[in-house]
Amino acid sequence: MPKKEYDVLIVGSGHSGGMAANILTKKGISCLMLNAGPEADYQRDRTTKAAHELPYRGFNKPGRLPHVYQANEFNANQWVDEKENPYTHDPAKPYNWVRVRLLGGRSLFWARQSFRLSDLEFKAAEIDGGGDSWPISLDDLAPFYSRVEEIFHVTGRKEGWPQFPDGNFIEQNYPPDSRTIQKVTELCKTRGIGVSKMRSSQGEGGLASSINLLLPAAVDTGKLEVVSNAIVREITVDKKTGKANGAFFIDRHSKREMHVGAKVVILAAGTLESTRLLLNSGIANSSGVLGHYLHDQIYGVSVVASVPEARDGKAKPGMMGGSAFIPRFRNLSKAKKSSFIKGYCAIIGSGGSASPNHFAAYGEELQAKLDSYQGSCVSGSIYGERTVKFENHVRVNKEVKDAWGIPVLHIDVKDTPNEFAMAKDAADTFEELFKDAGWEILSKTDKFYPPGYSIHEVGTARMGNNPKTSVLNKWCQSHDIKNLFVVDGSSFVTCGWQNPTMTILALSMRASEYLAEELRKGNV
Amino acid sequence: MKRRRFLQALSTAPAVPALVQQAGAQQAPATVPAPAAPGRGGRGGATGQVPHIPVGTPDDSADTVAKFFTTGQFATLKKLAGILVPPVKGNVGALDTDAPEFLDFLIGASPAETQTLYRNGLDGLNASARRKFAKAFSEIDAKQADEILKPLLVQVPWVYDLPKDPMKHFVYQVHSDLRTATRNSPEANKAAANTGRRGGGGAGLFWNPIDPV
Numbered sequence: 187m188p189k190k191e192y193d194v195l196i197v198g199s200g201h202s203g204g205m206a207a208n209i210l211t212k213k214g215i216s217c218l219m220l221n222a223g224p225e226a227d228y229q230r231d232r233t234t235k236a237a238h239e240l241p242y243r244g245f246n247k248p249g250r251l252p253h254v255y256q257a258n259e260f261n262a263n264q265w266v267d268e269k270e271n272p273y274t275h276d277p278a279k280p281y282n283w284v285r286v287r288l289l290g291g292r293s294l295f296w297a298r299q300s301f302r303l304s305d306l307e308f309k310a311a312e313i314d315g316g317g318d319s320w321p322i323s324l325d326d327l328a329p330f331y332s333r334v335e336e337i338f339h340v341t342g343r344k345e346g347w348p349q350f351p352d353g354n355f356i357e358q359n360y361p362p363d364s365r366t367i368q369k370v371t372e373l374c375k376t377r378g379i380g381v382s383k384m385r386s387s388q389g390e391g392g393l394a395s396s397i398n399l400l401l402p403a404a405v406d407t408g409k410l411e412v413v414s415n416a417i418v419r420e421i422t423v424d425k426k427t428g429k430a431n432g433a434f435f436i437d438r439h440s441k442r443e444m445h446v447g448a449k450v451v452i453l454a455a456g457t458l459e460s461t462r463l464l465l466n467s468g469i470a471n472s473s474g475v476l477g478h479y480l481h482d483q484i485y486g487v488s489v490v491a492s493v494p495e496a497r498d499g500k501a502k503p504g505m506m507g508g509s510a511f512i513p514r515f516r517n518l519s520k521a522k523k524s525s526f527i528k529g530y531c532a533i534i535g536s537g538g539s540a541s542p543n544h545f546a547a548y549g550e551e552l553q554a555k556l557d558s559y560q561g562s563c564v565s566g567s568i569y570g571e572r573t574v575k576f577e578n579h580v581r582v583n584k585e586v587k588d589a590w591g592i593p594v595l596h597i598d599v600k601d602t603p604n605e606f607a608m609a610k611d612a613a614d615t616f617e618e619l620f621k622d623a624g625w626e627i628l629s630k631t632d633k634f635y636p637p638g639y640s641i642h643e644v645g646t647a648r649m650g651n652n653p654k655t656s657v658l659n660k661w662c663q664s665h666d667i668k669n670l671f672v673v674d675g676s677s678f679v680t681c682g683w684q685n686p687t688m689t690i691l692a693l694s695m696r697a698s699e700y701l702a703e704e705l706r707k708g709n710v
Numbered sequence: 711m712k713r714r715r716f717l718q719a720l721s722t723a724p725a726v727p728a729l730v731q732q733a734g735a736q737q738a739p740a741t742v743p744a745p746a747a748p749g750r751g752g753r754g755g756a757t758g759q760v761p762h763i764p765v766g767t768p769d770d771s772a773d774t775v776a777k778f779f780t781t782g783q784f785a786t787l788k789k790l791a792g793i794l795v796p797p798v799k800g801n802v803g804a805l806d807t808d809a810p811e812f813l814d815f816l817i818g819a820s821p822a823e824t825q826t827l828y829r830n831g832l833d834g835l836n837a838s839a840r841r842k843f844a845k846a847f848s849e850i851d852a853k854q855a856d857e858i859l860k861p862l863l864v865q866v867p868w869v870y871d872l873p874k875d876p877m878k879h880f881v882y883q884v885h886s887d888l889r890t891a892t893r894n895s896p897e898a899n900k901a902a903a904n905t906g907r908r909g910g911g912g913a914g915l916f917w918n919p920i921d922p923v
């Protein structure tokens with residue numbers, strides 16, 4: 187049978203691949219989507235179970251998923267199996283790479299916090315001199331953010347703050363803040379810190395994924411074919427034209443190798459998988475920066491306090507409960523400098539309980555404390571921007587292969603003094619704030635998780651105007667191979683403190699519309 | 711009890727015989743049942759509704775065989791379980807839920823680093839009891855146990871930054887593991903269901919292996 191050739195081959199089915207398929211197929215462009223893993227059947231694959239019914243009483247199988255701190259015995263099967271699909275790192279430089287290969291990728295499980303980047307990030311070099319600027323600004327991306335926010339049904343409160351750009355939000359009637367949240371807001375105000383509300387994708391039916399919000403419309407056009415269990419191992423290039431012409435992939439079950447042809451290739455396999463694929467294919471790296479500038483955010487810094495008047499069940503109605511969101515407030519202008527560059531956001535939660543770890547006690551004494559502190563706690567935790575550095579990189583480790591014989595990634599990332607200074611500032615700030623509120627500090631930690639934990643890894647095929655210092659141009663298109671695009675987080679120049687998915691979606695939408703137009707003009 | 715649930719399940723099986731449904735689905739002539747094609751019909755080839763047989767967990771019917779720790783270590787672990795997680799305010803305690811037996815299994819299946827932490831920790835407590843009270847840890851009274859354990863207790867505000875002192879680290883870990891093993895036990899689950907109180911490990915959505923290779 188003659189081989190089919192598709193207009194566009196899309197590798198990956200998560201937010202980024204789903205958006206590319208949605209945009210391109212609606213313009214009549216035929217797409218083949220290859221996805222490394224199977225489809226989840228929400229009826230068949232999930233069962234309600236009690237912890238004691240699980241083989242390890244909820245502890246998880248020892249040694250399984252050592253890098254996925256988010257894993258527990260209930261959800262262990264949703265993550266990529268680290269034995270089948272390993273990666274390497276120096277033990278002294280841990281990296282937590284959290285992956286999902288199901289159809290829909292991580293869009294099935296993300297927490298849906300939805301932010302725009304601001305020009306503080308897009309134009310970072312001009313503002314604080316730390317890191318580089320993107321080749322685009324908020325103005326370029328704003329129309330795409332608006333359309334993404336509409337598709338994902340994003341809720342949020344508009345504030346008019348440049349560091350926290352407003353969007354096309356569904357207006358929500360927030361219930362009145364509890365008195366503890368009001369107190370935090372007042373104290374922040376005296377320090378010039380703005381307090382807002384979380385911005386979040388509502389999606390539909392509790393799911394804001396590619397499989398319910400993006401792929402169904404693409405399927406309806408009749409222009410999308412999806413093949414699951416197809417692990418792409420190499421992008422192929424026509425030696426004569428220098429253009430990408432398809433990919434080799436391996437059937438996950440049988441390990442049969444296949445080749446598919448396409449006029450254009452879009453990588454949407456998630457930042458590090460797309461980068462691995464480019465490195466293993468030996469393409470798109472005339473700049474030498476492919477795999478470099480890997481970054482994400484610091485998570486884990488937190489302060490927990492207890493409100494004395496709320497202890498022993500004495501909280502009056504309206505005293506506890508609710509939450510607040512504090513967008514970046516440090517280093518907003520060149521003039522105001524602190525001991526570190528960049529900044530962090532904070533999430534304040536009220537009405538939680540103390541954990542047994544807060545007390546050096548056991549038995550009856552511990553139980554009495556837990557009962558007394560129940561519902562009396564206020565916590566503050568942060569997401570902070572990590573430094574973007576050339577040295578933080580991934581490379582192929584030819585010595586180690588995955589279950590399909592594909593060389594794995596070696597990840598080499600180290601935090602800098604900036605991260606530690608930022609974490610200390612955050613812990614000190616919230617400790618002082620909670621103390622000023624008259625609350626008892628139960629715990630304060632300026633420690634944070636290893637890189638990767640935030641699940642916001644980005645930057646390894648950065649975009650830029652200069653082909654000597656960047657992999658992609660401002661349309662997420664390879665400088666070297668004009669019919670090759672990378673639409674996941676690989677293109678980021680900096681991720682800021684913001685969770686990246688709204689930006690990934692907006693960039694994928696923008697790149698796909700550009701590609702459709704270039705195809706129409708016969709330019710690729 | 712099990713037999714009764716089995717019969718109940720059978721009584722909810724479909725009233726229409728499976729064969730008729732299967733024949734209907736295959737559109738075979740009503741009078742002549744279609745021969746079972748290889749791999750369909752016959753054993754494992756049911757196409758109709760199949761009775762649901764209720765099954766239990768091993769803990770419903772049997773005891774864990776503790777075999778990882780030495781007799782002395784296990785006696786120390788049992789003593790610790792009674793002290794650190796006693797039955798308080800109507801909650802079940804670690805000893806009511808065979809948490810030490812469960813941890814014997816869990817630690818036996820854990821990486822070497824965890825096994826060493828536990829073995830050295832249990833031996834360390836025993837040595838300390840012998841030094842202070844000339845008795846095994848398993849034989850000391852509650853006051854004596856407090857004297858050994860209280861100086862080893864620490865607050866752990868950040869679960870990935872554990873105490874550097876191996877004995878403090880061990881006491882934190884065993885306390886935390888005993889609490890989880892107790893809370894997630896069938897007994898705690900049953901007690902919580904009976905009293906309507908919080909305390910059992912509760913239920914969650916479990917993802918089955920999805921199309922494994």
Ligand SMILES: Cc1cc2nc3c(=O)[nH]c(=O)nc-3n(C[C@H](O)[C@H](O)[C@H](O)COP(=O)(O)OP(=O)(O)OC[C@H]3O[C@@H](n4cnc5c(N)ncnc54)[C@H](O)[C@@H]3O)c2cc1C
Nearest residue numbers: 198200201202222287291292297298299418456674685687
């Ligand atoms: C628990 C959790 C919470 C999160 N919370 C938030 C949040 O609140 N806000 C936010 O902005 N972000 C959040 N994220 C991150 C967010 O999910 C990701 O940024 C986003 O989904 C990435 O989309 P993607 O399409 O780039 O990659 P992915 O979703 O990883 O999709 C990549 C797809 O590519 C496929 N693939 C990989 N390799 C190959 C190959 N070789 N061949 C073929 N296919 C391949 C995979 O099967 C996968 O389906 C969270 C993530 C998780 C897991």
